Amino acid sequence: MYKMHLLVCGGTGCRATQSKQIEENLRAELKAKGLENDAQVIITGCFGFCEKGPIVKILPDNTFYVGVESEDAAEIVEEHVLKGRRVERLLYTDPENKEHISDSKHMGFYQKQIRIALRNCGFIDPENIDEYIARDGYFALGKVLEMSQTEAIEIMKKSGLRGRGGGGFPTGLKWEIAYNNKADQKYVVCNADEGDPGAFMDRSILEGDPHSIIEAMTICGYCIGASKGLVYIRAEYPLAITRLQIALKQAREYGLIGKNILGRNFDFDIELRYGAGAFVCGEETALIHSMEGLRGEPTVKPPYPAESGYLGKPTNVNNVETFANVPVIFLKGHEWFSSIGTAKSKGTKVFAITGKINNVGLIEVPMGITLREVIYEVGGGIKDGKMFKAVQTGGPSGGCLTEKHLDTPIDYDSLLAVGSMMGSGGMIVMDEDDCMVSIARFYLEFILEESCGKCTPCRIGNKRLHEILKKITEGKGEPADIERLKALGNVIKDTSLCGLGQTAPNPVLSTISNFEDEYLAHVNEKRCPAGQCKALLKYEVDENLCTGCTLCFRNCPVGAITGERRQPHHVNQSLCIKCGVCLEKCKFNAILLT
Amino acid sequence: MDKIKSLDDLRKMKQAVQSQLNLRERGENSENYVQIKVAMATCGIAAGAREVMNAFLRKIEDDKILAIVTQTGCMGYCHSEPTVEVKKPGEEPIIFGHVDAKKADSIVDKYIKNGELLEGIIPVNYQTIV
Numbered sequence A: 001m002y003k004m005h006l007l008v009c010g011g012t013g014c015r016a017t018q019s020k021q022i023e024e025n026l027r028a029e030l031k032a033k034g035l036e037n038d039a040q041v042i043i044t045g046c047f048g049f050c051e052k053g054p055i056v057k058i059l060p061d062n063t064f065y066v067g068v069e070s071e072d073a074a075e076i077v078e079e080h081v082l083k084g085r086r087v088e089r090l091l092y093t094d095p096e097n098k099e100h101i102s103d104s105k106h107m108g109f110y111q112k113q114i115r116i117a118l119r120n121c122g123f124i125d126p127e128n129i130d131e132y133i134a135r136d137g138y139f140a141l142g143k144v145l146e147m148s149q150t151e152a153i154e155i156m157k158k159s160g161l162r163g164r165g166g167g168g169f170p171t172g173l174k175w176e177i178a179y180n181n182k183a184d185q186k187y188v189v190c191n192a193d194e195g196d197p198g199a200f201m202d203r204s205i206l207e208g209d210p211h212s213i214i215e216a217m218t219i220c221g222y223c224i225g226a227s228k229g230l231v232y233i234r235a236e237y238p239l240a241i242t243r244l245q246i247a248l249k250q251a252r253e254y255g256l257i258g259k260n261i262l263g264r265n266f267d268f269d270i271e272l273r274y275g276a277g278a279f280v281c282g283e284e285t286a287l288i289h290s291m292e293g294l295r296g297e298p299t300v301k302p303p304y305p306a307e308s309g310y311l312g313k314p315t316n317v318n319n320v321e322t323f324a325n326v327p328v329i330f331l332k333g334h335e336w337f338s339s340i341g342t343a344k345s346k347g348t349k350v351f352a353i354t355g356k357i358n359n360v361g362l363i364e365v366p367m368g369i370t371l372r373e374v375i376y377e378v379g380g381g382i383k384d385g386k387m388f389k390a391v392q393t394g395g396p397s398g399g400c401l402t403e404k405h406l407d408t409p410i411d412y413d414s415l416l417a418v419g420s421m422m423g424s425g426g427m428i429v430m431d432e433d434d435c436m437v438s439i440a441r442f443y444l445e446f447i448l449e450e451s452c453g454k455c456t457p458c459r460i461g462n463k464r465l466h467e468i469l470k471k472i473t474e475g476k477g478e479p480a481d482i483e484r485l486k487a488l489g490n491v492i493k494d495t496s497l498c499g500l501g502q503t504a505p506n507p508v509l510s511t512i513s514n515f516e517d518e519y520l521a522h523v524n525e526k527r528c529p530a531g532q533c534k535a536l537l538k539y540e541v542d543e544n545l546c547t548g549c550t551l552c553f554r555n556c557p558v559g560a561i562t563g564e565r566r567q568p569h570h571v572n573q574s575l576c577i578k579c580g581v582c583l584e585k586c587k588f589n590a591i592l593l594t
Numbered sequence B: 001m002d003k004i005k006s007l008d009d010l011r012k013m014k015q016a017v018q019s020q021l022n023l024r025e026r027g028e029n030s031e032n033y034v035q036i037k038v039a040m041a042t043c044g045i046a047a048g049a050r051e052v053m054n055a056f057l058r059k060i061e062d063d064k065i066l067a068i069v070t071q072t073g074c075m076g077y078c079h080s081e082p083t084v085e086v087k088k089p090g091e092e093p094i095i096f097g098h099v100d101a102k103k104a105d106s107i108v109d110k111y112i113k114n115g116e117l118l119e120g121i122i123p124v125n126y127q128t129i130v
Ligand SMILES: Cc1cc2nc3c(=O)[nH]c(=O)nc-3n(C[C@H](O)[C@H](O)[C@H](O)COP(=O)(O)O)c2cc1C
Pocket: A162, A163, A164, A165, A166, A167, A168, A169, A191, A192, A193, A194, A195, A196, A279, A280, A281, A282, A283, A284, A285, A317, A318, A319, A320, A322, A323, A424, A498, A499, A500
């Protein structure tokens, strides 16, 4: 029997930083010391604390090692496994009091988190169905199969769970509509397209706990009367796909999906459908068309998928994270679930926090927590002691919020009220060095690439918005441009066919409303306050400091610098390409950037 | 593998695989469980700490004791090895010296189950390393 478990993070992030090698080295070291029957190495899903990865957690000693490298395997085995001594240098250091913390529960990053959707990520081996079952896996399904369909739907409605894919539609109600639409065949679809830039919530759930999705889809199938499930997943998620395939095979072998599930008169099976990674294919009607082999373009709703979806049959589409919550609602009860969160937003939300923040990673927090708590407590504050400037939620459909919004509770309605949205869980933090006009331009560039082109406002309108923004960041903007952006943005919102176009101008409109000063500086003063817009930067020589050493002159790639030896030099602005080489090379701090 | 054909089968299946995860679930919430720490430095291992640890593991599994067994470094009582620290939830830890497999059983039967103290307790004047 094993005395110790060594959990090694096998999420995509830690994999990228050699966790596979760590795993192999740990196994080899254990073998070399004859400990392979004492300590077991287990590959888990993401622990969330990606900033500090790769992570190795040892239980029952409850020791959380961070930033582990493959060479550390020998020391972990020799010291911790063999001699029972913690490897201090691999422990997390509290940024405030500089003390080592070995139990992750005591780290700021984890203290405010509640893990429902991520309950098994970083705890079980996602490739072993037995571990899922040991955590009460498939018991929710067992319970539901003893209820009537309407009883189970009622529990879903009472739980208050709302869709985590962005729209926030009440899940129980959606199931009820699909249940009420009678048909010979219905479908359950799991939306695993996850197209928001920087988001990896759904991916991590599928990589870390695929059975929870299979169980939830099966529950949904029973409730609405569907015998077939489809997971629409982007092909760029190979690890998630592999783990889902393994999980499906195991569930089928155990008879937990297939015919007569748990001895009941209910059949359900699941297939995978691969997407090519287009953002618009996350929109449910486009997704369905893509699964049907048609072009991934949206169509007007109604009819909603619950009425006429895949192959024209009633189809219930839910997001991965939405599904991940379902088994817990049946295991712990709708009262328990709805006791977490706010009046209208129940439970938790998973966010992928990135950007200029100390603790980049995957977090799950109760609804109603404030942005400030997430950024400063869970996220550990802004990197390098810089000033907070903005936080972007909702991805390309959302908005940028500022200092004055930091005490906004995170829930569907509060975020909408301040001009952003919950979205699917991307959260990007920006600091004083980020230019908000450029950020808006970045999101629009994404939209230009991802718009399917079917409707004119989105295809052409967003292109025009982008042109204006480009003009502004290049120092050619005029005051009327800001009004043009607003007017055009609102037209696009009102007239686009699908959610992509209807929300695409949000990053522009929200940055105008929250950072108007910055737009005005670009337009009126031809100045970029954050110093990001190249065209608005000016490199000049401080004549008092310049010694005439000619270093800048010799390094300038375009010959924009002139001057005699030992005489102050000069930058010819019409030739300068603002590459910054002169600033980098000057030994006398004589190059000024304004 | 046989198919799971009923909720009852699923329950049986869970029972069969549960022990795999007990170690992890208890470890995450160690403060709620009896913690048994066996000193495993060179002196302890030489004196038979490994067998003692195995004896505890067997005993808590057989008697279904809600406990976790871990190892620590040298506690500084080399003369009394193998030494074992036992901490019940909410109580001060107690250290036993010269523990062998037999004594391990009686520590579980007497102290952990019934709160009776045994011979061989070492007065506590140290800090555990782990
Ligand atoms: C442009 C666009 C992209 C979307 N991308 C996703 C996505 O990647 N994942 C997702 O679950 N929902 C996405 N949605 C929302 C889906 O249309 C749909 O509302 C959702 O899958 C429903 O599931 P839920 O109720 O569980 O949230 C997107 C919507 C739009 C308009």
